[in-house]
Amino acid sequence: MNDDDIHDALETFITEARELVQDFEDGLLELESGPAGPEAVNGLFRAMHTLKGSAGLFGLGHLVSFAHVLESVLDELRGGRLQVTPELVSALLPCTDHITALVDGVAGGRTEPTAAEADVSARLLAALEPFQSGAPDGTAPPAAPAPDGPRTWLLSLWFGPDCLRNGMDPLSFLRYLSTMGTVAWAVTVRDALPRADEADPETCYLGFEVEFLSTAAKADIESVFEFVRDDSTITILPADSAVELIAALPENDRLGDLLRRSGMVTDLELAKALQIQQEAIRAGEASGKPLGEILVQEHIVQQPVVEAALDRQRKTAEGRQQDNQTIRVFASRLDKLIDLVGELVIAQAGVGTADGLSETQENVLRLVEEVRHTALSLRMVPIGTTLRRFERVVRDVCLDLGKEVDLVITGGEAEMDKALVERIGDPLLHLVRNALDHGMETRAERERLGKPVRGRLRLNAFHDAGSIVIEVADDGRGLDRERILAKAVDRGLVGRNAALTDHEVYALIFEPGFSTADTVSNLSGRGVGMDVVRGAITALRGSIDVQTTPGAGTTIQIRLPLTLAIIDGFLVGTGDAYFIIPLDRVTECVELPADADGRSFMHLREEVLPFVRLRQAFGLPGQPSRRQSVVVVEHSGQRAGIVVDHLIGQSQTVIKPLGNLFEDVRSVSGSTILGTGDVALILDIDALMAQHIAGDKLRRAAAARHQNRSNLVSSMSGTDTSADRAASAGTGR
Known part of the structure; x- marks a missing residue:
């Protein structure tokens, strides 16, 4: 084998080793949660045996020796000489983290363990010694009778x-x-x-x-x-x-x-x-x-x-009838395919839609659309694998906190872009840990409140209007509105007499450094985490919303696009500029009332609809058209409007990232190239509305201060004039 072959084989080993470790961890958690069937135990043994054999092919002696001890323990379990206990699972689970660290070291070019890794190996193997005899109390089981002959x-x-x-x-x-x-x-x-x-x-x-x-x-x-x-x-x-x-x-x-x-x-x-x-x-x-x-x-x-x-x-x-084979594809090759499909979509937009389009051109457009959907589907993976990883997190955190919580996972078959799956793990980890630490009561508290002694944490995923929604829901104590508001006032985030909606109050938990915890624990209390969650979700062009009922629990809902590559957009124009609004956010389009000048809201079917004018938001020159339109969009469970000059229509949008020069530009999540060669900016609806609301509040506060000053001046002026009149009346003038 040449060096390239060895490198490719090693990359394959690293990928498969990580999968085997994840399967091993999932299997351990299943064993602890229910009866240990022989097939489940055999699956654990096969996973560790395969890992050991694969590591041996590359001369990774430290991995082989470590996996061999785990294999020996599992062989005792498989032979019925050892029983599944929480202590055994607690001794085996940290080993999965250590093997992952060793595999990461191999991926980084290290074929020998560091001194720290060797110490961890020794400590973990020492913890397994009581189980290697086949009995938790350390007594050796009766030896199997030796065969009489060959x-x-x-x-x-x-x-x-x-x-x-x-x-x-x-x-x-x-x-x-x-x-x-x-x-x-x-x-x-x-x-x-x-x-x-x-x-x-x-x-x-x-x-x-x-x-x-x-x-x-x-x-x-x-x-x-x-x-x-x-x-x-x-x-x-x-x-x-x-x-x-x-x-x-x-x-x-x-x-x-x-x-x-x-x-x-x-x-x-x-x-x-x-x-x-x-x-x-x-x-x-x-x-x-x-x-x-x-x-x-x-x-x-x-x-x-x-x-x-x-x-x-x-x-x-x-x-053979049900054969559904899978193959591994290098992510770089897949990304290249997606880029090429994007160029096809841009070229398709340049064909035009003039009458008399030939049948051949129509077929080309149809094929481009099919290629686009097929190429994007290659990147789609079920989110269930990511959600199931939290079984270990819930188990470990509950042991640390002394709480009893059942994790329920639903909707694991929902698919989303692999790039999104890889980047959503950390935000979900923060939310799960916070739900367990802040949301869930202890067993004694739940008994006192008449709740089931075991709490329930639910991770749910489903598709909705071209997006994927992930929910983290608990049946704990819920958020304390007054406590959150009081803490926000103390920190100067809001005014003491500010009138905030429930949605605005609960959104305060995502402010940097915000925390209502009285004590700092290993898990939370330092005010770090929830702002990181919102930042990560926003970076993925997503949104996050909080729904809570005091005493009954909290549901945090994350809404993300299905893919980061190509989306269906709604193309609008304001002046000479073009903008793309994600189509899944658009609910309807209406005409801007003629009497809406100077206002930032309108009445739509007995509903007050706030809106933002794109011309003002981006400082575009020129005068607005005589007939403007309002694109009604959904934003954090509410409706708002975007005022534009022209409605152009639906457009397949190939997302091009903004360069480093524009990374601080708010309200824009990317750009795209139109069939005409013009550049259109893709609007970040949540950021746009948040910026508009913040600006509107500042304008209202300034207007209120100005009105107060005017009233004071008028009051003082009115008092002086009355005195003058009285004096004039007294003198007869």
């Missing part, structure tokens, strides 16, 4: 096609086996061997069926194939376990091949059975007797073996 094993060895390229010699494994016992016989399977002129000398086409006699344990025999197990099919079974052997064979649609490969029938016996079947067909039977029935009747093989082969045959057929 045991016969059937080995089915199907080495991967890249075995030779990776420097592995299949025959060397057979030679090594002979040092552990006796190879009674070995048959070379050449089914996959092509013609000589078509064969690749570096590709392994051969498999081996081996009968092996040895006193060695199965685990010791398995360890021989440690470094090829990842890309090979290695089956090791006792000779009397033909049924298990058939179930472990590679997929095959033909019953005869399954039985022949398992060693249950020979080629001559199979030929004899097939001949009997053909004779039955010639004798007039529609399809002859089934092959399995003939094999049993001729005493060639037993009925359970045939049933096992038939079951394997059926599963193969079902698997």
Whole structure:
């Protein structure tokens, strides 16, 4: 293998290792929450065994040795010599974090642990020592009786096609086996061997069926194939376990091949059975007797073996019908595809919509639209994987706080852009930890309030109007409106006599440094976190909203676009400038009333609708058109209007990020290039409205101060004039 191949293989190992660790953590949490089924325990063992074997291929001895201890503990669990307990899970869970750190070190170019990592390994392995004997109290279980003599094993060895390229010699494994016992016989399977002129000398086409006699344990025999197990099919079974052997064979649609490969029938016996079947067909039977029935009747093989082969045959057929294979794609290649699709969309906009557009051009536009949707779908992944990671967070935080909370996850099948999934994890972590720390009561408090003693935290996701909505809902104590308002007044965030709506009060929790906690804990109380959450959500062109009921709980709702690449937009114009409003925010368009000059609101079907004028918001020169329009948009659960000169229509919008020079520009989330070559700015609706509301409040406050001064001056002027009149009346003038 050259350096590029090794680098690519290592990248694959790092990706798969992280997936295995996540699967391992999820499996541990499932074990703790319910009865430990054998398949769940086996899944944990396989994950750690695969990780150990893969690490060994790259000479990562520190990972191999650490994973080996975990594998040994899981083997005790798998053998029934150890029971699942909270103490065992608590000892294993930190190991997943440590393995992740070790894998990250490998990704950073370190093939040896640091001194700190070695210390952590020693501490974690010491915590596992009480469980390695198979009993929590440290007493060793009774030893299994040793076999009287050598045991016969059937080995089915199907080495991967890249075995030779990776420097592995299949025959060397057979030679090594002979040092552990006796190879009674070995048959070379050449089914996959092509013609000589078509064969690749570096590709392994051969498999081996081996009968092996040895006193060695199965685990010791398995360890021989440690470094090829990842890309090979290695089956090791006792000779009397033909049924298990058939179930472990590679997929095959033909019953005869399954039985022949398992060693249950020979080629001559199979030929004899097939001949009997053909004779039955010639004798007039529609399809002859089934092959399995003939094999049993001729005493060639037993009925359970045939049933096992038939079951394997059926599963193969079902698997092919439901085949849904996945492949890994480098993110850079996918991003390049999305960029190219974006250019196609821009080119499509330049075609125009003139009458008489040819059928060929219409088909091109339709295909571009399909390519766009297909390309974007490649980036869409279910959010459930991200949400399930919080099972560990909830468990650990509840142990730290002494609270009892059940996590309920719904809507995990909802899909969103992979880039968004990766960036939403940290904001959700802040919200979950805050809900558990601030929102949830202790068991004693819940009992006193007549609530269920176990709290309930729900993570929910669903699609809505072209966006994805993620909810973090708890059934805790809810937000204290008066306490939040009092703290905001003390910090000078709002005036003492300010009249704020509930929505405005609850939005104060996202202000930098804001906290109502009386004490500082490991989790919260320093006023850091919620402002970071809002900043992260805003950076993703999303919004966040709070709904709460005192004593019943709080729901924090995050609304995000499905993708960061291409959106459906509504194109508007003001003066010579063009703007894009995300289409999922637009509810309707109406004409601006003629009497709205000088006002920042209008009446729309008995509803007061505040609006912002884009010309004023961006300081655009020129006079507004005689007939202006209002685009009504949704903003944080409310409705508002945007006043523009022209409504141009729906437009597929390829999002282009603003350069570093414009990173501080508010109310704009990006830009796009129109089919005409003009640049249009994409409006950040929430930031635009927030800026407008803040400016409107300042204008109202200034107007109120001006009015107060005017009233004072008028009052003083009126008093002096009255005195003058009185004096004049007294003198007779």
